[in-house]
Amino acid sequence: MSKVLMKGNEAIGEAAIRAGSLNYFAYPITPQSEVAEYLSRRMPEVGGVFLQGESEVAVSYMIFGAAACGERVFTTSSSPGISLMSEGISYITAAECPAVFVNIMRGGPGLGGILPSQADYFQATKGGGHGDYRLLVMAPASVQEAVEMVMQAFVLAEKYLNPVMILGDGLIGQMMEPVEFPEHLKVEPSNKDGWATSGMDTRKSSHRNLVKTLYLDPGELNAHNLKLKAKYERMQREEIRYETYNLNGDYEILIVSYGTMSRVCRTAIDNLKESGLEVGMIRPQHLFPFPGQAINDAAAKKGCRAVLSVEMSMGQMVEDVERSVIGKCPVHWYGKCGGEVPTPEEVMGEIRKIIE
Amino acid sequence: MQIDLYGIVAIVGNYGSGKTEISINLAVDRKQAGLDVRIADLDLVNPYFRTREARQALAEAGVEVVLPPEHLLQADLPVLSPAIGGMIQQSGDLAVLDVGGNNAGARVLAALADAFKGRQVHMLQVINPMRPAMNTAAGCLKLRDEIEKAARLKITGFIGNANLIDETGLQEIYSGYEFVQSLAQQSGLPLEFIAVARKLLPDIDRRRFSCPVLPVDRQLVPPWLSAAKFGGSVG
Numbered sequence: 001m002s003k004v005l006m007k008g009n010e011a012i013g014e015a016a017i018r019a020g021s022l023n024y025f026a027y028p029i030t031p032q033s034e035v036a037e038y039l040s041r042r043m044p045e046v047g048g049v050f051l052q053g054e055s056e057v058a059v060s061y062m063i064f065g066a067a068a069c070g071e072r073v074f075t076t077s078s079s080p081g082i083s084l085m086s087e088g089i090s091y092i093t094a095a096e097c098p099a100v101f102v103n104i105m106r107g108g109p110g111l112g113g114i115l116p117s118q119a120d121y122f123q124a125t126k127g128g129g130h131g132d133y134r135l136l137v138m139a140p141a142s143v144q145e146a147v148e149m150v151m152q153a154f155v156l157a158e159k160y161l162n163p164v165m166i167l168g169d170g171l172i173g174q175m176m177e178p179v180e181f182p183e184h185l186k187v188e189p190s191n192k193d194g195w196a197t198s199g200m201d202t203r204k205s206s207h208r209n210l211v212k213t214l215y216l217d218p219g220e221l222n223a224h225n226l227k228l229k230a231k232y233e234r235m236q237r238e239e240i241r242y243e244t245y246n247l248n249g250d251y252e253i254l255i256v257s258y259g260t261m262s263r264v265c266r267t268a269i270d271n272l273k274e275s276g277l278e279v280g281m282i283r284p285q286h287l288f289p290f291p292g293q294a295i296n297d298a299a300a301k302k303g304c305r306a307v308l309s310v311e312m313s314m315g316q317m318v319e320d321v322e323r324s325v326i327g328k329c330p331v332h333w334y335g336k337c338g339g340e341v342p343t344p345e346e347v348m349g350e351i352r353k354i355i356e
Numbered sequence: 357m358q359i360d361l362y363g364i365v366a367i368v369g370n371y372g373s374g375k376t377e378i379s380i381n382l383a384v385d386r387k388q389a390g391l392d393v394r395i396a397d398l399d400l401v402n403p404y405f406r407t408r409e410a411r412q413a414l415a416e417a418g419v420e421v422v423l424p425p426e427h428l429l430q431a432d433l434p435v436l437s438p439a440i441g442g443m444i445q446q447s448g449d450l451a452v453l454d455v456g457g458n459n460a461g462a463r464v465l466a467a468l469a470d471a472f473k474g475r476q477v478h479m480l481q482v483i484n485p486m487r488p489a490m491n492t493a494a495g496c497l498k499l500r501d502e503i504e505k506a507a508r509l510k511i512t513g514f515i516g517n518a519n520l521i522d523e524t525g526l527q528e529i530y531s532g533y534e535f536v537q538s539l540a541q542q543s544g545l546p547l548e549f550i551a552v553a554r555k556l557l558p559d560i561d562r563r564r565f566s567c568p569v570l571p572v573d574r575q576l577v578p579p580w581l582s583a584a585k586f587g588g589s590v591g
């Protein structure tokens with residue numbers, strides 16, 4: 001298939017359709033509103049449904065309902081909207097239903113601003129809603145990768161019967177890049193007989209499926225949490241994904257950075273190379289599970305003097321980086337979160353400061 | 357072949373067709389050709405990658421930039437500066453209006469109807485056939501009708517802007533030109549010019565085009581790239 005030029009938000013909407021999700025519930029918010037605008041036109045063309053909820057809270061329960069019925073379903077929002085959805089996300093996770101949530105992050109806290117941010121790292125990877133749950137969190141760095149991750153997200157959500165979150169910063173939603181939609185990433189849904197409440201006449205099983213989140217018996221609730229925990233441990237074994245840059249030779253500094261921020265770091269690494277300073281990078285593509293072992297190995301490499309977490313937040317991922325490096329070398333943080341993306345020059349300046 | 361546009365030029369088209377890059381580059385190109393040029397950012401629908409982000413480069417090139425007040429530049433609200441009306445009335449040699457995408461973005465022009473009264477407006481639709489739904493004449497003409505209805509003005513010509521940004525090759529330029537040329541013939545409207553990234557120009561056979569070519573120095577780049585210098589190499 002030939003390439004087309006698309007805005008990230010449009011491409012995310014189209015990718016979900018190509019993945020076979022014809023259910024989209026959402027509420028508009030900058031900088032992701034183009035997904036809703038695009039799908040308001042596209043969904044009727046493909047026989048799908050776009051329903052705008054009266055709030056993000058309502059949207060999260062529309063998602064819950066459709067997911068419980070075994071439908072491929074997704075929503076998109078931006079930071080404050082995801083906060084509102086967090087209650088529903090906790091319920092969907094507890095009920096073990098698959099769904100895809102896309103967060104095109106803007107600056108926070110509160111209403112914050114409408115420019116790019118990565119300050120929802122904690123919210124996405126450590127909770128947001130209540131209870132012991134995890135989301136599988138994917139972090140695209142380009143529009144093409146956003147397309148591929150959205151398509152893969154539905155399959156992963158069904159594999160784990162757990163929501164998957166695509167965590168993109170505002171630039172991922174707003175920038176234009178050439179994309180194609182890989183046919184092979186469209187995977188038909190797995191057998192839903194064991195969990196979907198789609199009506200007895202739609203299933204081969206005579207077992208009645210029950211979707212619930214209330215476990216009043218303490219032993220039963222503990223057992224339920226242990227079952228969820230085992231699922232997250234399986235994610236940690238099977239779903240680690242990261243990319244390396246300039247990591248084969250020797251390097252003095254190791255950068256850990258994700259999303260579009262990592263592309264700024266690439267430019268900084270290329271520029272520093274010209275002046276004779278070698279810097280390597282690990283870019284987590286999945287933020288949960290986190291590539292802790294890879295970071296530990298890279299930090300332990302002879303010649304690596306320090307690790308720098310570069311993120312559009314006041315220092316969130318750096319905590320996971322520290323936990324991964326476990327004292328192998330000093331860990332630093334650099335970032336901004338007003339909406340101005342750090343420039344390659346600023347990242348280079350920070351690295352030079354560490355070297356001195 | 358020179359671009360032959362004077363007075364009020366409103367640049368419209370679908371989302372992501374390249375309206376802002378073309379507005380900025382047209383303004384600077386005409387300024388360098390000796391015209392007195394102003395540009396207004398009328399994009400009320402897009403939150404990122406707007407003309408206002410190139411305001412410094414435009415000012416350095418001698419183009420007067422009309423924007424909402426500084427403290428409202430990042431507002432998540434449609435802010436229309438009252439200075440726009442004055443700019444339309446006193447357009448000078450060339451006043452470029454960079455309008456938002458689709459019919460939603462073009463609606464702002466209807467709000468300026470009083471200012472346009474008795475003035476000739478060149479409303480040009482930018483076409484990039486590498487954008488979804490813009491690869492057929494029917495798709496482009498449907499959008500033309502929607503924009504005209506929202507703007508309450510008629511589209512007077514087309515601008516060809518076939519590109520895949522950094523992945524644009526000569527094939528995209530030539531086939532994109534042929535597409536827009538045939539669209540112009542079919543609709544009876546002129547193809548005013550096509551836009552081509554300056555770095556591709558040395559490889560382009562201009563004899564294949566029967567319209568002027570606007571060289572484009574990309575200004576609205578993501579933070580890991582540098583904007584191109586006007587009229588020159590990447591800075």
